[in-house]
Amino acid sequence: MEIFAQQIVNGLVLGSIYALVALGYTMVYGILGLINFAHGDITMIGALVSLTFIQLLVAAGVPPAAVLLLAGCGAMLVCAVLGLTIERVAYRPLRRAPRLAPLITAIGVSILLQYSAALIWGKQYIALPAIVEPLQFTVFGAQLTSLQAAIFLLACLIMAGLLWFIKSSRMGRAMRATEQNPDVAGLMGVNTNTVIAFTFLLGSAIGAIAGLMVVLYYGIGHYFMGFMLGLKAFTAAVLGGIGNVGGAVLGGLLLGVIESLAAGYIGDLTGGVLGSNYRDVFAFLVLILVLVLRPSGLLGQHSGDRA
């Protein structure tokens, strides 16, 4: 029972990070029908930029709270500009091209970001300097650190804020209208290019925060870290129903919990043949099962017509 509670806690924390990244995939897919494979790498850039900020600020003796705040803002700014640039340079010229063209471009952008990061930060793992010693709590028999709690709460706050924004704000309504019929949204006075650019900005800034969270949680950063994170988040988005913002949240949390439970029990269940290092298998097992059994995902309304 203790293992169970512990894995649920770990899973929710991890899942909340997946959910943040999944939002970026799902928002762009919703509005453009494009799977932005570079999104995981934007998160990686966010992680490495925030790592650099933390290293510099800690060395300069800045207080911990200010370090985290500045690192988060710096990473969001860099990623927002990066997301806008990628949309403008790589995707917008292909808006009317066959679907495969932007998809392949996205993979190209992903590789470009990875190796640009390798040039800037090197190929070695980068360690997070000590900032503050997290506190430990016990909840229902599970260990919970103040860092885990902070990640989970902040992620929930961002997700709730985003859902509210899309549901209730003028820009959010314009985003949904553009998603459903871009020509008619234009007839209503919506500059759809601005809306699409804003979607990239928003997704990338949220991805940057997720990157910072990963760095804080695991204590390291690496130029290739966006690949697996991106795939997991993509899986989460598909699980929830790609294009559906609430689905990305649900899919992320669910995937995190499934993965953690599997990692916690697989050793016992297989008599020690398979260990928790097989955890990634489960995420992709979920992806395959969803694609076979329910391609539109848990909350998706439409499927089939989009590649």
Place this chain on the structure above:
Amino acid sequence: MLSVHGLEVAYGGIKAVRGINLEVGRGELVALIGANGAGKSSTLKALSGLLKPHAGHIDYDGAEITGKPAYHLVRRGLALVPEGRGVFPRLTVAENLAMGAYIHTDKAAVSRDFERAYALFPRLAERRAQPAGTLSGGEQQMLAMARALMCRPRLLLLDEPSMGLAPLMVQKIFETVRAVAAEGVTLLLVEQNAKLALETCDRGYVMESGAIVLADTAQNLLASPQVRQAYLGE
């Protein structure tokens, strides 16, 4: 108010509109009739900024607007109710109307516009919280018109408002067209139902294979043997 010279619209290499001239005066109600595929919808798409014309000039309200995007034109009071209504299916009726008011930020005036829209179409008021995709075809057409009125247009382009609707609903939609015109909005109406369109409008143009073949007052067109034979089924 609207003056079109030598307008051409092409899809790939195929010309859908071959150099038409068209005038709509302030406060006029003008019909553009013709068979399926005559180029009527392409004309409206070019006028509203959804399609970039291949050639020609479009002047609106004293300025050239050729090739300007739709989101720019609606701010100048030129709105289109597109063919097939184009409601946002997963937005509620109220949210669809709010999209119509997207360009207006004066809250008091927008809420008066909402009241006016609901007064004009009480059905929409009953269904304001429903997703627009769940409405009937006629209700969707009402919503599309009400939404366009939320833009406060000075020139309203209507593309096939009667398409696929029951006769009673067609009557209701055309009553609304007349009511809107009576408020001083200039209207250009594209219709396949030539009789109804010409009975409603002041003047008419007849389009065939991308060209305008007749232009006259609605009365004369209704009386013209050519129109009677080709479009009124006599």
